[in-house]
Amino acid sequence: MRIDQLNVNLRARSEWEAMELGTALVRRHARAIWLPLLYVGLPLFAGVNALAWWTDSFFLAWLLMWWLKPVSDRLALYVISRGVFGDEPTPWQTLRAQRRWGWNGFWGYLGWRRFSPFRSLLLPVNLLEGSDATHRGQRRRAILSSAFSHATLLTTVCMVFELVIVAGLIACIFMFVPFDLLSDSWRAAWAMVTELMPPWAKLGVNFFFWFAATLISPFYAGAGFALYLNRRTEMEAWDVEIAFRRLRDRLQQAAPLLVLALVLVWPLGGLHAQESPEREQAQQCAAPDSHGDDDEAYEDEEEDEDSDTVPADDPSNTAEVIFGGPRPDTAGFRQAVQRAYEDPLITPTREVTTWEPTQEKDKEKKEKDKKDSDANANRKGPKLPAQIAEWLLWGVVGVLVIILLATSPWWIRWLRGSGARRAQAASAVHEEAVSIPDVVPPDPAARARDLWQQGRPRAALALLYRASVDSMSERADVVLPPGATESQCLRASRRMPEEADRTLFARIVRVWQYAAYAGRLPETDEFDELATTLQQQFRWRA
Known part of the structure; x- marks a missing residue:
């Protein structure tokens, strides 16, 4: 793979x-x-x-x-x-x-x-x-x-x-x-x-x-x-193996360039090796002159920096000239110098302890902090806008306090409960149990109008729905089971031969469902028009 x-x-x-x-x-x-x-x-x-x-x-x-x-x-x-x-x-x-x-x-x-x-x-x-x-x-x-x-x-x-x-x-x-x-x-x-x-x-x-x-x-x-x-x-470790393979491919691609570089560099190295003896002889010949040039440059720099400094190779700067005779024993001289430095009269040491009052230091520290705070304040800008904003806020707080004191006769009584308004007793909700009548009167449209005028619209719509179901059963020639739902009645109404009968029955079913389940009652004119249409279409007695 x-x-x-x-x-x-x-x-x-x-x-x-x-x-x-x-x-x-x-x-x-x-x-x-x-x-x-x-x-x-x-x-x-x-x-x-x-x-x-x-x-x-x-x-x-x-x-x-x-x-x-x-x-x-x-x-x-x-x-x-x-x-x-x-x-x-x-x-x-x-x-x-x-x-x-x-x-x-x-x-x-x-x-x-x-x-x-x-x-x-x-x-x-x-x-x-x-x-x-x-x-x-x-x-x-x-x-x-x-x-x-x-x-x-x-x-x-x-x-x-x-x-x-x-x-x-x-x-x-x-x-x-x-x-x-x-x-x-x-x-x-x-x-x-x-x-x-x-x-x-x-x-x-x-x-x-x-x-x-x-x-x-x-x-x-x-x-x-x-x-x-x-x-x-x-x-x-496939990921590691892939990394090494890619590294190998890159090295293989770069190998010809490395070989070419070695080929080009190798002759130059041989030429340098052959020329090295000649260069050494030329450097040996030019060495005195170069040293002389270096000494002259060094002397010029020393003269520019300090004219009083004696050069290191000055003949007068030797031990024989300084001590006026042959060169002394160096080891003995070093011992004598060491004994001189160890003399307590030459290099005395002592420990001095002083007491300083802390109050003065605290005072100096406070003054320094004050100066730093003043400097920071000067860097931050003037304090006047901040002071004005602070005064305005305090003014708003004062006005609120005055308003609270002025209106205290009202809200204090409300807090105590003596000034609270008594909620009016809610009127009792009268619910009318609406049920579809079992027996339909001979004049259902007129009876439904009487119920509507008496303030019982749901009962009036229930009566119209019950009468419409009976008329639908007769015209469709079907027998509905007890407790049939609106959906079953609608499916049964499809067997009525006339389209106008089916459309009108679907309308009274929809109006009844809106009233019974959604509480959406029709207007008075709409109710009268619906009752009249049902009476004419299904031929109810007036």
Whole structure:
């Protein structure tokens, strides 16, 4: 494996970052992954479910599709393992490669390892490494040593995602059901599931599970492959190896330049070596002159700095001239000098202790602090604006205090409770129990107008609704069950032959619902017009 050709940044990642890298790889190679899955999955789904329709064994069809999910993981793993090296295969290349790619280590995942929660992490060991059966167990244990918990969690999360997708697809069906029919549709669906599900419903459920597995399976395989790469990086230090390989490549590129530099520098070194004796002779010949020049320069500098200084090579600055005779014994002279320095009369030492008053020091310190504060104040600017702001604030506080004192007769009584206003006793709320009458009078419109004028609008609307239901039942030739809801009445009203009757009945139902459940009563004119229309349309007695 040429790990230096990987187009992903290999580094020590946490398991969560590794799984996120796997999902990113799946999104990068989405077309190359899902097209082979559809080419293989659609014919397999059609054939298995056609056989299940013929034998009425849809559960076995679902179980077989679930058992063959490692095949889809295998397809996704092939594409991702080539894509990380920049060699993304086409869908047909992926399909052709399945005939000879990694079948020796794959049969276990269609057998006894099918229930393993570590399939996404261990499948690359069998399919990508190409090791024999004796070493696969050791490799699987090594790869699984510190990532088994995350592999198990990845399997659980992907299962939950598949169930959520299936539940969402089933719920989408009921989004297209009208709200009035929703409760009946739920009951009918539940009865169909619990009692006897038709074949088309079983086929739809199998399709939902196949669609969810096809959608989630590549992400499952990609996250497991990224976990596998992360474990290989941790165990084998792939990131360090890649860094050294890149360093080697850079040195190989720079090697010709280094050789050329050595070739160019080597003759120059030989020439210098040959010329060195001649240079030494020239320097020996020029040495006296150079020393003379240096001495002259040194003397000029000394004269400029201090004209009284005697040069070191002056003949008068010798021991014979100074002491007026032959050179004395140097060791004896040094001993005499040492004894002279040790004489207490020449170099006396003593310790002197003085007392100083601390008050003067404190005073000096205070004066220094005062000077520093004055200097800081001068640097900060004048104090007048700050003083003016302070005076204004104190003025505002004074005005507030004066206002509080002036209004004290009112708020002091309020605090004590003697000046509090007594809340008026709330009037009792009279609630009228509105019920739909069981017996409709012969003239419901006139009776409803009397109830409206008596101040009982809800009872008037209940009477009109009850009379309209009876008229609807007669014209639609239906028998409503006791306690029928508004929705059941509306569904029954669709059997009335005339469109005007259906529209008017829907109107009285809507007005009654607004009044009964939302407290929205119609205006008086609107109520009179509705009662008159109902009386004329349903031919009630005046």
